[in-house]
Amino acid sequence: MFETITNSPLFSTIALTLIHFLWQGLAVAVILKSALMITQNQHSRLRYFFSSLAMLANLTLPFLTFFILYQPENLVASSQTGISSSHLLGLSLLAKESSINADILTALPYLTVAWLSTVLCLSGKMIYQMISVNQLPKHKSPLPYEALHKRFNELVTVVGIRKSPKLIISLSVKVPMAIGWLKPAVLLPASMVTGLTPSQLDMLILHELAHIRRHDYLVNLIQSLVEIILFFHPAVFWVSKQMRIEREYCSDDIAVKHCG
Secondary structure (H helix, E strand, O other), X not given: OHHHHHOOHHHHHHHHHHHHHHHHHHHHHHHHHHHHHXXXXXXXXXXXXXXXXXXXXXXXXXXXXHHHHOOHHHHHHHHHHOEEHHHHOOHHHHOOOOEEOHHHHHHHHHHHHHHHHHHHHHHHHHHHHHHHHHOHHHOOOOOOOHHHHHHHHHXXXXXXXXXXXXXXXXXXXXXXXXXXXXXXXXXXXXXXHHHOOHHHHHHHHHHHHHHHHOOHHHHHHHHHHHHHHOOOOHHHHHHHHHHHHHHHHHHHHHHHHHHO
């Protein structure tokens, strides 16, 4: 069975796609860096748009490359005679001669197997983390003060969220967070409820409500999936970092807009 997998044109094409993404991911990061350099920091929404577009390009390029490269008849024939570099869209850089040695081509499926194994491990880790986070609202926590709950509902109306999220005072978290997409909730550390002024608390709540209104929890989930699929490329994590930074600034802008 393993021999069948390693001889599969599909696995060879996936490996070639991953190799091509090494330069593609770098190109996307360079373009994003250039766009951010000419965009002022105050324009957080535009910078977030550029970062999101770059992340979308990182997700799309491997699929486009795969469909261009996937030619089973060429890959099967090449396992015996070697493959011309013209069929690999410039992969002649990997070899000193004009064609790629059959031994190199034979090793490509093993690269795919290693990639798939790592993706499965990282996916399992993410699922565990998601389950842990979603269990946080179920932990024992004090009920919100009536005045705080009333103020929370007022801020929900101000931000313009149709489906009112749940406010939870948690003893398990150290920083405020918004979780959930279908059933969103805002978790506030108990220490912050008593240690901050009302205006500071409003600002924190508005920031988390902004994440909910913008559906950032869902976007972050998709973003994490892209990081898992393309875990081998540092440029992908740099793009993802820029996206998260600008996302926080966008939420800050919404909070400032309503708080003054």
